[in-house]
Amino acid sequence: MHVPYFGGKEKEYLIECIDSTFVSSVGPFVTQFEEQIASYTKSQHGIAVVNGTAALHTALNILGVQKNDEVLTQGLTFVATANAISYCHALPVFIDVDIDTMGLSPTALSLFLDENAEMKNGKCYNKLTNRRISACIPMHTFGFPCRIIEICEICKQWGIPVIEDAAEAIGSTYKGQKMGTFGEIGVFSFNGNKVITAGGGGALVTNSKELGLKAKHLTTTAKAPHPYEFHHDALGYNYRMPNINAALLCAQLEQLDHILSNKRDLALKYKDFFEGSSNQFRWELENTKANFWLMCIELESQEERDHFLKQTNDNNVMTRPIWQLMFRLPMYASCQRDPQKNAVFLENKIVNLPSSYRKNG
Numbered sequence: 001m002h003v004p005y006f007g008g009k010e011k012e013y014l015i016e017c018i019d020s021t022f023v024s025s026v027g028p029f030v031t032q033f034e035e036q037i038a039s040y041t042k043s044q045h046g047i048a049v050v051n052g053t054a055a056l057h058t059a060l061n062i063l064g065v066q067k068n069d070e071v072l073t074q075g076l077t078f079v080a081t082a083n084a085i086s087y088c089h090a091l092p093v094f095i096d097v098d099i100d101t102m103g104l105s106p107t108a109l110s111l112f113l114d115e116n117a118e119m120k121n122g123k124c125y126n127k128l129t130n131r132r133i134s135a136c137i138p139m140h141t142f143g144f145p146c147r148i149i150e151i152c153e154i155c156k157q158w159g160i161p162v163i164e165d166a167a168e169a170i171g172s173t174y175k176g177q178k179m180g181t182f183g184e185i186g187v188f189s190f191n192g193n194k195v196i197t198a199g200g201g202g203a204l205v206t207n208s209k210e211l212g213l214k215a216k217h218l219t220t221t222a223k224a225p226h227p228y229e230f231h232h233d234a235l236g237y238n239y240r241m242p243n244i245n246a247a248l249l250c251a252q253l254e255q256l257d258h259i260l261s262n263k264r265d266l267a268l269k270y271k272d273f274f275e276g277s278s279n280q281f282r283w284e285l286e287n288t289k290a291n292f293w294l295m296c297i298e299l300e301s302q303e304e305r306d307h308f309l310k311q312t313n314d315n316n317v318m319t320r321p322i323w324q325l326m327f328r329l330p331m332y333a334s335c336q337r338d339p340q341k342n343a344v345f346l347e348n349k350i351v352n353l354p355s356s357y358r359k360n361g
């Protein structure tokens with residue numbers, strides 16, 4: 001569905017990294033990448049980690065999400081979003097998405113909070129379960145920006161910090177501002193299937209110095225800085241991105257704008273191709289720019305979708321349905337959720353198309 005493109009200085013940087021012998025979690029490429037991602041997203045701080053899931057886990061952790069808390073997120077997402085919440089021994093609550101953005105719906109979020117939440121001592125609680133609602137994770141599905149401004153406004157009213165799961169949305173923007181920079185923390189994935197890749201990798205971005213320092217500390221086993229002593233002042237994680245992955249990623253980040261424009265050309269070709277057909281090619285909304293990570297069409301019905309999936313895959317064109325909704329998975333079946341009407345609609349109709357960089361344009 002999405003093949004990586006290595007058209008820049010990837011090999012040069014990898015050889016430099018190997019020759020330096022600094023291939024593990026200390027080395028100049030990690031710091032260089034952190035500076036580059038902060039600068040690219042116009043954030044104050046960038047922290048490089050081993051993958052997007054670890055970035056989400058760290059973000060929840062440093063925002064103080066505790067055991068038995070609840071975290072609001074969308075039911076239509078990749079399982080890592082919900083898993084990171086579970087790693088904190090907190091419970092995901094699944095809110096519906098908007099049909100047009102495929103991301104968290106501010107209308108559904110507001111409705112859920114009005115019906116289920118109350119403020120106690122400046123904190124938001126679920127009236128039904130008595131649990132604290134300690135974070136909200138909207139996700140930009142396939143790189144299409146969700147209604148992040150409205151979501152942040154609603155969360156602010158309820159004292160809920162926002163972590164943007166921008167794992168799929170590097171380079172996507174709302175009114176020119178990069179996705180991942182609207183909430184308290186933004187999270188990216190650089191898995192092999194993403195727009196740019198470190199083999200495996202992830203990052204957090206934030207404008208808070210305190211959160212930035214905490215993220216770096218926690219992801220480097222919470223080791224107190226010292227030339228030779230081993231003192232760890234908290235339960236930390238070995239989540240720091242290795243230098244060898246960062247070397248690859250520094251080269252990839254240099255290529256990002258070029259990759260995005262190549263992918264946009266492909267998106268325009270699909271748009272033309274599907275013009276006038278009953279299969280609607282998903283395009284970006286006003287004021288937004290999608291990175292077109294995974295391009296998709298909306299079929300007319302589930303039967304049409306299944307027919308399309310079979311025809312294409314039988315003819316060696318890889319197409320995929322959307323993920324199974326979170327409440328269908330055994331570990332999340334009993335979690336609280338709203339009716340998920342739009343998520344089910346999309347689950348039945350959306351198909352991803354081959355979306356890779358095209359070497360010959």
Ligand SMILES: Cc1ncc(COP(=O)(O)O)c(C=O)c1O
Binds near residue numbers: 190
């Ligand atoms: C929405 C979403 N969140 C989180 C992740 C997790 O990222 P990673 O695979 O780097 O752990 C991914 C991608 O894999 C994703 O698509």
